[in-house]
Amino acid sequence: MAIAMLQQTVGGTLQLLSNSGTHCNVGNRSVRLLPKGFKLEVEFPKRAIYSSGKRKLNVIQASTSQTSVVGPLLAPSSSDTLDSHMKPNEVALILIRHGESLWNEKNLFTGCVDVPLTNKGVEEAIEAGHRISNIPVDMIYTSSLIRAQMAAMLAMTQHRRKKVPIILHNEDERARAWSKIYSEDTIEQSIPVITSWKLNERMYGELQGLNKQETADKFGHEKVHEWRRSYDIPPPNGESLDMCAQRAVAYFRDNIEPQLLSGKNILISAHGNSLRSIIMYLDKLTSQEVITLELSTGIPMLYIFKEGKFIRRGSPVAPTEAGVYAYTRRLAQYRQKLDDMLT
Ligand SMILES: O=C(O)[C@@H](CO)OP(=O)(O)O
Structure with missing residues (x-):
């Protein structure tokens, strides 16, 4: 197979030697090495992935005059190169409400x-x-509840990029130290999963564990509807949607939005009411508009974050749905690269 071999570093450049004509990716640049033995000198970033065909050379620059090569890896050509094709000013945000829980089933x-x-x-x-298997995901946020975490993990088993979602344990120093990963390559092939109770479902107070139908029969349908769908009337000793929005939206703005701004594609797996609050913020809904917003379980919703604005793109109905990838040139390119890599 045609492959560009890493030769040596000279000053701040890297020499690549082609053993036959081939294309080669250097960082996020695609260059063509023409004749056999052709040498190419490129300026290289401190750490980048150099790949050729279906092989990749993972290069870590130790200093300007010394380069260590880890690999070549057997995995298909890196989509770190591929992932970096998504411009930092245009990223994907996917929201998923977890699927049916055992208590949804019991009402x-x-x-x-x-x-x-x-x-x-x-x-x-x-x-x-x-449905989202062709959309880039760099970080995952979930609530601290198992149903949202299960949904995120199960969804990622379908992703074509095959990175491994790993829950970060930052609750104390020991948890951090004991869950540390010691391989840069393994980190590259992982997706950090950050959990926070602030994305939890709205706290339902003294209604938790009660049957919805029996509660409506006892207190009246109107009262129970008010508890479930009004904006600022809380259920007994629980949170109103307004109270839930205050912590969920604050978390989104303080923690997730900066990651989007820095170019990360993000998946959030959470709950009916914490996601309604976040959608209220993204779509600038009024408190009147949000009370009629209902989210189905397990349906991903895609937003593009571009130039500081959230653009709602609806729900991909299938991974191959042309319309989803036509939303942005970057998504189309990402999908095309996955196709090239994996077929
Ligand atoms: O029971 C709950 O926690 C929620 C979501 O299932 O119910 P509701 O539809 O009333 O917000």
Whole structure:
């Protein structure tokens, strides 16, 4: 197979030697090495992925005059090169409401009670993952509840890029130290998953664990509808949507938005009401408009974040849906690169 070999570093440049005519990616630049033995000198960033065909050379520059080569790896050509094709000023934001939980199935108010998914919820998460399998994901945010975490993990089993989602444990120094990864390459092939209770479902107070139908029969449908869908009337000792929005939107603005601004493509897996609050913020909905917003379980919603604005792109209905990738040239390119790499 044609492959560009790493030769040596000279000052701040890297020499690549082609053993036959081939294309070669250097960082995020694609260059053509023509005849056999052709040498190319390129300025190289401190750390970059150099790839050729389906092989990759993972190069770590130790100093300007010394280069160590890790690999070549057997994995397909890096999509670190590929991932960097998404311009930092144009990134994807995907929101997923977890699939059906065991208490959704039983029609119980769930709120912050930590209940897992049903089989149907597992299938919904896998289907959601299938639908977004061609969209770049660099970081994942989930609530601290297992149903949102299951949904994120199951969805990522479908992603074509095959990076491994890894939950970060930052609760204390020991948790941080004991979950440390010691391989740069492995880190490159991982997606950090950050969990926060601030993305949890709205706390349903004294309704948690009660049957929704029985509660409506007891307190009246109107009262229960007010607890469930008004903006600022909380259920007994619980959170109103307004209270839920205050912590969920603050978390989004303080933690997630800076990552989007820095060029990260992000998946958020959370809950009906924490996501309604975030969508209210993204779509600039009024408190009147948000009360009629209902989210289906397991349906991913795609936004493009560009020049500081959130542009709603709806729900991809299939991974191959042409319309989704036509939304931006960058998404189309990312998908094309995945096709090239994986077929
Ligand atoms: O029970 C809950 O926690 C939520 C979501 O399932 O219910 P609701 O639809 O009333 O917001």
